[in-house]
Amino acid sequence: MKDVSEMYIPTYDDVLEAHERIAPYIHRTPVLTSSYFNELTGAELFFKCENFQKAGAFKVRGASNAVFGLSEEDAAKGVCTHSSGNHALSLSYAAGRRGIPCNVVMPRTAPEAKKAAVRGYGGIITECEPSTTSREEVFAEVQAKTGGDFVHPYNDPRVIAGQGTCSREFMEQTGGVDMMVAPIGGGGMISGTCLTLSNIAPEVQIIASEPEQADDAYRSFKAGHIIADDAPETIADGLKVPLKERTWHFVSNYVSDILTASEQEIIDAMKLTWQRMKIVMEPSCAVPLATILKNKEKFAGKRVGVIVTGGNVDLDKLPWMLN
Amino acid sequence: MKDVSEMYIPTYDDVLEAHERIAPYIHRTPVLTSSYFNELTGAELFFKCENFQKAGAFKVRGASNAVFGLSEEDAAKGVCTHSSGNHALSLSYAAGRRGIPCNVVMPRTAPEAKKAAVRGYGGIITECEPSTTSREEVFAEVQAKTGGDFVHPYNDPRVIAGQGTCSREFMEQTGGVDMMVAPIGGGGMISGTCLTLSNIAPEVQIIASEPEQADDAYRSFKAGHIIADDAPETIADGLKVPLKERTWHFVSNYVSDILTASEQEIIDAMKLTWQRMKIVMEPSCAVPLATILKNKEKFAGKRVGVIVTGGNVDLDKLPWMLN
Numbered sequence: 001m002k003d004v005s006e007m008y009i010p011t012y013d014d015v016l017e018a019h020e021r022i023a024p025y026i027h028r029t030p031v032l033t034s035s036y037f038n039e040l041t042g043a044e045l046f047f048k049c050e051n052f053q054k055a056g057a058f059k060v061r062g063a064s065n066a067v068f069g070l071s072e073e074d075a076a077k078g079v080c081t082h083s084s085g086n087h088a089l090s091l092s093y094a095a096g097r098r099g100i101p102c103n104v105v106m107p108r109t110a111p112e113a114k115k116a117a118v119r120g121y122g123g124i125i126t127e128c129e130p131s132t133t134s135r136e137e138v139f140a141e142v143q144a145k146t147g148g149d150f151v152h153p154y155n156d157p158r159v160i161a162g163q164g165t166c167s168r169e170f171m172e173q174t175g176g177v178d179m180m181v182a183p184i185g186g187g188g189m190i191s192g193t194c195l196t197l198s199n200i201a202p203e204v205q206i207i208a209s210e211p212e213q214a215d216d217a218y219r220s221f222k223a224g225h226i227i228a229d230d231a232p233e234t235i236a237d238g239l240k241v242p243l244k245e246r247t248w249h250f251v252s253n254y255v256s257d258i259l260t261a262s263e264q265e266i267i268d269a270m271k272l273t274w275q276r277m278k279i280v281m282e283p284s285c286a287v288p289l290a291t292i293l294k295n296k297e298k299f300a301g302k303r304v305g306v307i308v309t310g311g312n313v314d315l316d317k318l319p320w321m322l323n
Numbered sequence: 324m325k326d327v328s329e330m331y332i333p334t335y336d337d338v339l340e341a342h343e344r345i346a347p348y349i350h351r352t353p354v355l356t357s358s359y360f361n362e363l364t365g366a367e368l369f370f371k372c373e374n375f376q377k378a379g380a381f382k383v384r385g386a387s388n389a390v391f392g393l394s395e396e397d398a399a400k401g402v403c404t405h406s407s408g409n410h411a412l413s414l415s416y417a418a419g420r421r422g423i424p425c426n427v428v429m430p431r432t433a434p435e436a437k438k439a440a441v442r443g444y445g446g447i448i449t450e451c452e453p454s455t456t457s458r459e460e461v462f463a464e465v466q467a468k469t470g471g472d473f474v475h476p477y478n479d480p481r482v483i484a485g486q487g488t489c490s491r492e493f494m495e496q497t498g499g500v501d502m503m504v505a506p507i508g509g510g511g512m513i514s515g516t517c518l519t520l521s522n523i524a525p526e527v528q529i530i531a532s533e534p535e536q537a538d539d540a541y542r543s544f545k546a547g548h549i550i551a552d553d554a555p556e557t558i559a560d561g562l563k564v565p566l567k568e569r570t571w572h573f574v575s576n577y578v579s580d581i582l583t584a585s586e587q588e589i590i591d592a593m594k595l596t597w598q599r600m601k602i603v604m605e606p607s608c609a610v611p612l613a614t615i616l617k618n619k620e621k622f623a624g625k626r627v628g629v630i631v632t633g634g635n636v637d638l639d640k641l642p643w644m645l646n
Contacts, residue, residue, distance in 0.1 A: 030353065032375075051601045052355075052600075052601055056601065113598065271638060274603050274638055275436065275603075275638060277375075278374045278375055278379065278602060278603040278604070278634035279601060279602060279603065280597050280598075280601040280602065280603060281601070311601035315594060315597055315598060315641070315643065316643070316644070318638070318641070320638065320639070321639070321644065
């Protein structure tokens with residue numbers, strides 16, 4: 001890995017290196033199919049279940065790559081980050097496995113289940129307000145105080161290369177698809193997906209799915225430059241953050257389309273998945289299915305990969321019970 | 324298969340025949356492991372995930388064996404049954420696959436999600452009161468009217484042989500365990516487990532798990548004869564029914580022990596599984612884990628199979644939200 005302080009764009013060799021580095025710390029998660037959802041959509045869907053991943057989300061791939069790629073000297077100072085939840089959890093898990101400290105800045109509104117899990121993995125939490133501005137301010141203080149290596153939740157080449165390992169596994173497990181759909185927030189998973197597929201399966205169309213109420217990536221995509229909102233409100237709490245320059249590089253070059261879904265469509269897709277597939281998934285990862293159900297004609301007759309990004313839900317506050 | 328109207332006890336050959344017969348209609352469900360639960364219990368746990376089974380429960384194994392074993396002539400008259408839920412669902416699914424009618428008597432208190440799913444598979448529901456007496460009375464009327472083949476939810480050799488296919492798969496998938504734990508209601512799954520394991524792995528200890536509030540199998544086991552309650556009350560709605568002569572045969576001959584758990588212990592185990600394993604399971608199948616957590620010393624250091632029997636839950640009425 002090269003100097004990460006510059007605008008380094010990771011390569012597929014970085015993905016291969018990451019995969020070897022993180023293999024002892026991650027699961028090769030299963031790919032599930034559902035005849036119910038195949039009939040409902042007219043497509044052949046393959047769900048890559050990162051909700052079964054260590055720490056409950058794909059983010060452990062990128063976080064582990066960053067943590068285990070540090071020199072002994074750098075590792076001794078620990079790591080730090082800001083995150084809406086799963087990256088905090090994943091970085092705490094990875095740091096715990098390496099035995100180094102991990103400081104995380106989290107919005108005070110993050111699900112209690114996620115905060116408790118971060119602490120369970122040994123992470124030290126400092127709370128901020130639920131806006132990008134507050135998060136960045138509080139984080140600057142924490143970083144100055146601790147001196148730990150900053151592992152950005154997505155705008156970090158080590159993280160993007162780590163997320164790229166997911167699609168590599170998926171292609172081995174399924175033998176290939178026509179389209180790949182993943183949620184987009186800051187763009188880490190989509191960027192890793194673009195990085196891997198543009199190298200090993202450039203024929204696969206990559207579609208990003210986003211909540212209507214946090215559609216900054218959609219608007220950026222249409223405008224041709226990054227548009228960032230300060231504090232969008234959506235049930236898909238993992239998707240509130242804006243694109244940054246590295247993820248924009250991948251989104252602008254490799255994503256075919258960005259589709260959006262309403263809050264109710266996201267909640268319906270989430271509940272239907274729990275009911276029919278018997279898996280616990282977060283609101284954020286119901287967004288791809290919500291957009292597939294809304295745009296059936298686009299996917300009908302195709303083999304479609306769906307990345308189920310995580311399963312860390314506050315079971316006491318399920319969205320279909322909040323009325 | 325021999326005359327089922329007599330006290331025929333199925334053999335392992337019946338299990339093998341069942342497995343071949345039902346293979347096109349069932350999933351070979353995955354076996355999941357969890358480092359979290361291994362650490363928590365000190366045992367090595369293998370979860371056989373029948374919540375991912377067709378129709379959401381193991382019962383589709385026995386139901387499909389009965390339905391697809393019928394002669395053309397008998398099949399034309401359809402099938403009928405009474406069930407607390409999953410057998411109704413499974414028989415409706417199997418009958419639908421064969422294209423024959425299915426009449427089911429269900430307690431009016433059964434989860435709405437199960438009733439809707441029965442209807443979704445084409446089953447015709449007649450409701451009864453939530454007691455064994457009422458269920459048997461109403462069923463006698465329905466059977467007399469329709470003339471369909473009665474597929475008892477558990478006291479039927481075709482059903483027991485079908486459930487026995489689950490342990491056969493499990494042993495192939497895991498290479499063997501020291502103990503096998505399954506919930507006990509009427510005893511269909513436990514009987515199938517006993518039938519298979521006593522033939523192919525007689526060294527495996529078979530443990531049944533039961534709610535304290537519906538502990539008729541536990542009391543029967545201690546007394547040496549069947550004790551049946553009329554209408555026990557428990558959150559584990561699949562486990563309210565009493566043992567019958569065929570399942571008693573297996574329980575009394577092959578089960579090593581029956582362990583019980585309180586309602587709160589069942590709910591806690593259920594919620595913890597959703598949180599940590601990210602799978603949707605019914606209260607009934609949280610009972611084995613609840614008894615393992617309560618009796619850690621019995622399982623520590625052992626390889627332990629756990630049958631996760633089903634995932635058909637009313638997502639609007641989760642038990643930890645009913646206070």
